[in-house]
Amino acid sequence: MPYGFEILEEKKIKEINGTGRLYLHTKTNAQLLSISNNDENKVFGISFRTPPHNSTGVPHILEHSVLCGSRKYPVKEPFLELLKGSLHTFLNAFTYPDKTCYPVASQNIKDFYNLIDVYLDAVFYPRLTKYTFQQEGWHYELESIDGPLTIKGVVYSEMKGVYSSPDELLNEFSMRTLFPDTIYKYDAGGDPKEIPNLTYEEFKEFHARFYHPSNAFIWFYGNDDPYERLRFIDHFIKDFEKKPIESHIKSQPFVNNPRYISKYFMTDKSRDESKGMVTINWLLPDIPDQTLRISFMILEHILIGMPGSPLKKALIESGLGEDIAGIGLEREIKHLFFSTGLKGVALDNMNKVEDLVFETIQRLVKDKIDPDTIEAAINTIEFRFRENNTGRFPRGLALMLRALTFWIYDGNPISAISFELDIERIKKQLNKNPYYFEDMLKQYFLDNFHRTVFLFKPDPSMKEKEEKEERKRLAKIKSKMSSSKLKQIIEDVKKLNEIQKTPDPPEALAKIPVLKLEDIDKQNKQIPFELIKNKGVDILFHDIFTNGILYIDVGLDLHCLDSKYLPYIPILGKCLLEMGTQKKDFVKLSQIIGQKTGGIKPQVFIYPIKNSKKCVAKLFLRAKAVAEKAPYLLDILKEIIFYPKLDNKNRFLQIVLEEKAKYEKKLISLGHEILRIRLNSHFTESGWANEQVSGITYLFFLRNLIKDIHTNWDLILTTLQNIYNQIFNKKTFILNITSSQKELKNNENYLNEFIDLIPEINLTEKIWHTSQDSDFEAFSISSKINFVGKGACLYDLGYKFHGSALVASKYLRNSFLWEKIRVQGGAYGAFCIFDRLSGTVCFLSYRDPNVVETINIFDQSSDFLKNIIMDKQELTKAIISTISDIDMPLLPDEKGFISMRYYLTNDSEESRQKMREEILSTTNDNFKYFGEILALIKNQSAVKIMASIDIIKEIQNQLFVKPKIIHLL
Secondary structure, eight states: OGGGEEEEEEEEEGGGTEEEEEEEETTTOOEEEEEEOSOSSEEEEEEEEOOOSSSSOHHHHHHHHTTSOBSSOOSSOHHHHHHHHOOEEEEOOEEOSSEEEEEEEESSHHHHHHHHHHHHHHHHSBOOOHHHHHHHTOEEEOSSTTSOOEEEOHHHHHHHHHTTOHHHHHHHHHHHHTOTTSGGGSOTTOOTTTGGGOOHHHHHHHHHHHOSGGGEEEEEEESSOHHHHHHHHHHHHTTOOOOOOOOOOOOOOOOSSOEEEEEEEEOOTTSOSSEEEEEEEEEEEESOOHHHHHHHHHHHIIIIISTTOHHHHHHHHTTSOSEEEEEEEEOSSSEEEEEEEEEEEEGGGHHHHHHHHHHHHHHHHHHOOOHHHHHHHHHHHHHHHHHOOOTTSOHHHHHHHHHHHHHTTTSOHHHHHOOHHHHHHHHHHHHHOTTHHHHHHIIIIISOOOEEEEEEEEETTHHHHHHHHHHHHHHHHHHTSOHHHHHHHHHHHHHHHHHHHSOOOHHHHTTSOOOOGGGSOSSOOOOOOEEEEETTEEEEEEEOOOSSEEEEEEEEEOTTSOGGGGGGHHHHHHHHHHSOBSSSOHHHHHHHHHHHSSEEEEEEEEEEOTTSSOEEEEEEEEEEEEGGGHHHHHHHHHHHHHSBOOOOHHHHHHHHHHHHHHHHHHHHHSHHHHHHHHHHTTTOHHHHHHHHHHSHHHHHHHHHHHHHHHHOHHHHHHHHHHHHHHHOOTTTOEEEEEEOHHHHHHTHHHHHHHHHTSOOOOOOOOOOOOOOOOSEEEEEOSOSSEEEEEEEETGGGTOOOOTHHHHHHHHHIIIIIIIIIIIITOOSEEEEEEOTTTOEEEEEEEEESOSHHHHHHHHHHHHHHHHOOOOHHHHHHHHHHHHHHHTOOOOHHHHHHHHHHHHHTTOOHHHHHHHHHHHHTOOHHHHHHHHHHHHTTTTSSEEEEEEOHHHHHHHGGGSSSOOEEEEOO
8 A cells, every 4th residue: 555545446538638546544544636637737625524503614713723833833823924935826725615625736746745734734733823713714803802893803804804795695695495404504604793792712722623534525636646645645644543533424315395485685775665676595415417417507507597598587587686696506515406596586576486487387298398408518628628617716626616516415426527427428318208307397386395485685774773782782791791801802803913913033934935936937828829811810820739628809999989988898798699690689699609619708808008198998708619510609699690580679678687686796795806807997998998897887877777777778779789890800800810821721711701701890999088087086885895996107207117017016916015914904905016018006905894994004004015024035026926927828718818918918928937937036126116116106096985974974084085985785
């Protein structure tokens, strides 16, 4: 047995061109799944079953806390030190309802094992001090004996943000309704009302019970030595002995009576109080085999996955709501479950949603599902499996999470990675029984009485009531405390603040493994690029191995439009794909896209041009297909582009309502990103244009557009047609193609036919007169937590770009802002983002209990950089961390798209190589100089706040100027 591991199974996995070996560590009973293939982006993960027994959030708080110092690495936050100085391609941890995962990824073998070493020491030997618990979980705050008692903590702030988002709560509560008898009725993340009930002793006991090799599921993936994996793990866990751990996840017994549950969510008094959300939820089998699991994935796509899917179509066209709601098919816990419904439903109509869903499913069972819809769904799911396109998320990590959906429930994890045989079984089953999916609908939906209807209703007084109850509860708690207890709280807060402010000893920091600059490539990675002029059209070609997939991005220029038309562009992109054509309605169009391609999606592309005040602005239709189906793909693109049908008023209204609902969902979950877009709109043409198509301006446009559709449809239709006629122009048309040379050659004739259809119009480029919003704005939302932003354009202040700015800004985020805003302030996140093309810098906080204090910390950032003196190791870490961003692994489609972005923004290979060299040669003087530049923005910047109206009013007197208040939610 190699290094104490007994092999349980070995299997070739052709889908990933690799081999899987499942091992058992005989001394401890730890399980290890080793996947070997040629992927350079290596992934490690260690996961534990962590079933909660209440909603105090102990698994989540522990996930944060174990990364705050360990036996071997006795510093406050080894996780942060790795963020500062590693070539990681992924570094984080996840809390699920029943498991906690600690994954890392890197392309550099030395760095990879450094990361594993720190993570293993963290999970098995953490320093779980009382102050770590207080910082990451919760603690009472009291400034004086006579002052009010409050609560602070990183997870506490994070979950207050979650519990302010109706969409996140809808999914959480919908799941809980199905599991009255299992751990899934609890919130492993933590209910803010319950988190303060967690004691330090319970926190420590939870770790002792579950963080043991006997409860561990260890994952390796990539091209590193498979035997070194075993040796390394054995070295770490050989001192443990196996022990029985009761962590098995129990199944939910099926019941035979539907249940109806109602709850309330926060909404602002200024918004519509008459609309809620409804989901219908079905419990499905626990740990089904992979064939049944994929069958449910296909069935989900049939029902709601396409614009023309029958259940989605019925829900949207009913007029009962604004957008589809519910998580769809949940497949990351022991039971599958399915949840769907509507949001934006009038309270009087909420009960009608259930009737509509069942009528639709009954009709599908009786009249049968359109075979084209089934074919489209199967092709789409199969394409997703084969392409395995995880974006920036490492492929090996996506596979780990897929394997865990069997593994931690004592199923076979290797079977979750394979898929070809399962899809073939489904196809054979469908040949034998053409009504395979109809039978599934009958068995698992119509005849399944373990279902719930969840009604989520707005309550404009909820936030005020809950805050009043919390103040009352805390006052009552305080009234029962003795004077000595109150003094102890004050002393504990002082001690915590002292610990947080005290730097780690240099000798402790030196223990964190760090690469050397010699370990870093001196040259940027090159992406193949060729500019082809074909019949007046620019074709950008990237000769890259794509595993037989052809990627085509069709680019339409927006600078030929008057600026007032920009907000229409995201909607027009959706209309081209979701309203049908002159030859096909939108149902048939979505079917053929699913049948013949890997998907087509619109993407608005707006970036600053290097050394220019102007920006590049395009609408892209991003399309992909296996190479042999490329002719079909080009035919579909022809039909979409040259034969659109834009005059379906009802369908257009549905698209706009969906878009508005999706945007409003982002306000609380991605408030910091919305503030960043708003900040950037002040400084550059690209920033202003992005605000028109994706910012708060766009949200207000959508709201007004909905009203105008009812009163002035003819004008809207004329506007859409005018925009369409102007942007489809051969003179500004661009094709970006990523594939092998052979695939391009094979489809040359089809491309020529496509290009021949593009009209050539003489249009002049429009000058966009950008307007300015108020420098200081406060956006009111229904939330218990805040977002804060401050930004400026450094180039307007005279700064000339140097690569060291990227090092300084990232270090600022990972040190000063992290320590002051997250660790000491209790916010979930803090950022400093510098855009080298535009020169804009944005300071942002995420799920922040503070506002004024955070703005002050932003302003102190310049002094921090001006006064910092970094030793060689710390500076090296900062440089390496910055290089890790530049060298992130890219999948083929993203390589081609980014290469095109370089071309369109005049971002040359030479300038990027110069930037890399400047990063690698960064010094303390560069930090000081960047700090001096940041000092200029204190009074020459824009400030944006997103918070509840009560918070905004409360802090106005503390601010240097009163903000303009704008109501959002």
